[in-house]
Amino acid sequence: MGRAPCCDKANVKRGPWSPEEDAKLKSYIESHGTGGNWIALPPKIGLKRCGKSCRLRWLNYLRPDLKHGGFTEEEDNLICTLYITIGSRWSIIAAQLPGRTDNDIKNYWNTRLKKKLIVRQRRQSHQHLYPNPLQMDPSSASTSFADIAATTRLGSGDFRGFEQGMDVFDVSCFVDQAHGLYNYGFWERMNGVSLN
DNA sequence: AACGAGCCCAACCGCCCACGT
DNA sequence: GACGTGGGCGGTTGGGCTCGT
Numbered sequence: 001m002g003r004a005p006c007c008d009k010a011n012v013k014r015g016p017w018s019p020e021e022d023a024k025l026k027s028y029i030e031s032h033g034t035g036g037n038w039i040a041l042p043p044k045i046g047l048k049r050c051g052k053s054c055r056l057r058w059l060n061y062l063r064p065d066l067k068h069g070g071f072t073e074e075e076d077n078l079i080c081t082l083y084i085t086i087g088s089r090w091s092i093i094a095a096q097l098p099g100r101t102d103n104d105i106k107n108y109w110n111t112r113l114k115k116k117l118i119v120r121q122r123r124q125s126h127q128h129l130y131p132n133p134l135q136m137d138p139s140s141a142s143t144s145f146a147d148i149a150a151t152t153r154l155g156s157g158d159f160r161g162f163e164q165g166m167d168v169f170d171v172s173c174f175v176d177q178a179h180g181l182y183n184y185g186f187w188e189r190m191n192g193v194s195l196n
Numbered sequence: 197a198a199c200g201a202g203c204c205c206a207a208c209c210g211c212c213c214a215c216g217t
Numbered sequence: 218g219a220c221g222t223g224g225g226c227g228g229t230t231g232g233g234c235t236c237g238t
Binding site: 037038088103 | 222226
């Protein structure tokens with residue numbers, strides 16, 4: 001036979017932790033430690049919580065060495081670099097960021113950093129295709145921006161970024177009225193034309 | 197001021213592996 | 218060795234908050 005069941009799920013409290021529950025858990029662990037057994041801990045301190053829930057609450061919120069503020073630019077960069085290298089191994093990434101939890105980093109990644117990295121990658125790939133924004137000079141394109149504008153929801157003025165040498169990502173995709181959102185490379189291949 | 201959409205994040209879920217029985 | 222649990226982990230959810238209209 002194995003060990004006793006973890007907890008009686010019908011009789012454990014779920015949902016947000018109250019300040020009283022936090023205080024009980026924090027005070028007990030600070031004076032006695034976890035005892036190496038999370039499942040046995042809640043009944044000891046009179047909490048109607050699952051041991052796993054106590055563990056999560058302590059590790060992600062109550063631990064005294066946690067940072068609760070926003071992430072710095074250095075932390076952003078480190079997370080992006082590690083994610084590209086090892087993927088979503090949040091516990092490993094968290095180990096490189098003192099005071100941050102895997103849950104924190106995972107949330108931060110899913111809500112903000114992911115978008116940031118996508119923008120950065122799109123910008124890099126577009127700069128690879130068009131290293132010099134002026135390469136996109138509408139006067140030299142076999143299909144003009146005005147032509148594209150005629151078939152999209154954008155006006156030709158929306159392509160002014162290229163003409164002014166602005167960041168190419170700002171206008172690296174557009175909405176085709178017939179087919180939806182496209183980037184230029186795909187649109188060129190689909191229509192058999194070159195914008196260069 | 198009211199409402200809806202989108203965002204944020206704490207907490208839960210479910211899986212996997214190591215290990216106790 | 219087989220069985221079953223605890224701990225750890227990544228993925229997902231949902232309620233509260235913020236912002237734009």
